[in-house]
Amino acid sequence: MRASGKRTLLLAAFAFAAAPAAAQTSQFEQYQKMVGEDSPAELFVLVGADLWRKKQGPKNASLERCDLGKGPGVVKGAYAALPRYFADANQVMDAESRILYCMETLQGRSRKEALKRPFGNADKPSEMEYLDAFVASQSDGFKMTPGMSHPQEKRAYELGKALFFARTGLYDFSCASCHGEPGKRIRMSDLPVLSEPGPARAAMSTWPAYRVSNSQMKTMQWRVNNCYRQMRTPQPVWGSEVVNSMIMYLTVNAKGAVYAGPGTKR
Numbered sequence: 001m002r003a004s005g006k007r008t009l010l011l012a013a014f015a016f017a018a019a020p021a022a023a024q025t026s027q028f029e030q031y032q033k034m035v036g037e038d039s040p041a042e043l044f045v046l047v048g049a050d051l052w053r054k055k056q057g058p059k060n061a062s063l064e065r066c067d068l069g070k071g072p073g074v075v076k077g078a079y080a081a082l083p084r085y086f087a088d089a090n091q092v093m094d095a096e097s098r099i100l101y102c103m104e105t106l107q108g109r110s111r112k113e114a115l116k117r118p119f120g121n122a123d124k125p126s127e128m129e130y131l132d133a134f135v136a137s138q139s140d141g142f143k144m145t146p147g148m149s150h151p152q153e154k155r156a157y158e159l160g161k162a163l164f165f166a167r168t169g170l171y172d173f174s175c176a177s178c179h180g181e182p183g184k185r186i187r188m189s190d191l192p193v194l195s196e197p198g199p200a201r202a203a204m205s206t207w208p209a210y211r212v213s214n215s216q217m218k219t220m221q222w223r224v225n226n227c228y229r230q231m232r233t234p235q236p237v238w239g240s241e242v243v244n245s246m247i248m249y250l251t252v253n254a255k256g257a258v259y260a261g262p263g264t265k266r
């Protein structure tokens, strides 16, 4: 674990070459410190914090005034209270959708530009992966309390639930085909029964997650997207009602868990 951790840290270090130039000195110092502590997820949090404060976009603004649901500028505990309904956007949003919303409204960036590359890779993680890791880290230790009272929140939960059990795609799989019975595995992966509170809590309290198997920080938008890919459906649209409702359903199943991310997974 230690040796491979070192290797993945080196890979993450290359990603720094692509990180904002202004922040590079401090990131490099922080990186050196992290090498000693062997924690790749922590590295993403640090770069994400720099990006959060970085002025960019047509309005040359940072994301520091972003309202993640607890008021403008409050990041502490916000991730653990998502997804929820936002009146200003008139929709249910997960953390990533809300970060995107702030890029559009505060920084004046177009949705198209901000979403050009939502999923990164080991050589070059995406901006969203860094930011999501940072925002999530500020909820470490908070109870998970997704929105459950607004009619649109209830609707999102019901839609997510229906989608979870709906068979579709080339193989006629539903999410429950793989995540519906205890004890299922694919290769080295346990397949948690995500409709049950116990396994849902363990899974959902640790996303986004640094995946040691491929040295990447992956987010919940990616996770749902990738599982649909495994079902051979058309790729779902990033931040769409389908994906956000699925995230709502899974998070409500996990409600009450103590959030402990960003996590580290196989």
Ligand code: HEC
Residues within 6 Å of the ligand: 164, 173, 174, 175, 176, 177, 178, 179, 186, 189, 190, 191, 192, 194, 202, 203, 204, 223, 224, 227, 228, 230, 231, 246, 250, 265, 266
């Ligand atoms: C063909 C089987 C299959 C189907 C169908 C499937 N998944 Fe998955 N899912 C997996 C595998 C395999 C993993 C674990 C991958 C790993 O460990 O890297 C996983 C992991 C997950 C996780 C993370 C669990 C954890 O412990 O952190 C979530 C959340 C998830 N899936 C959601 C879904 C949703 C939502 C659907 C339906 C849209 C779905 N899955 C459909 C195979 C599937």
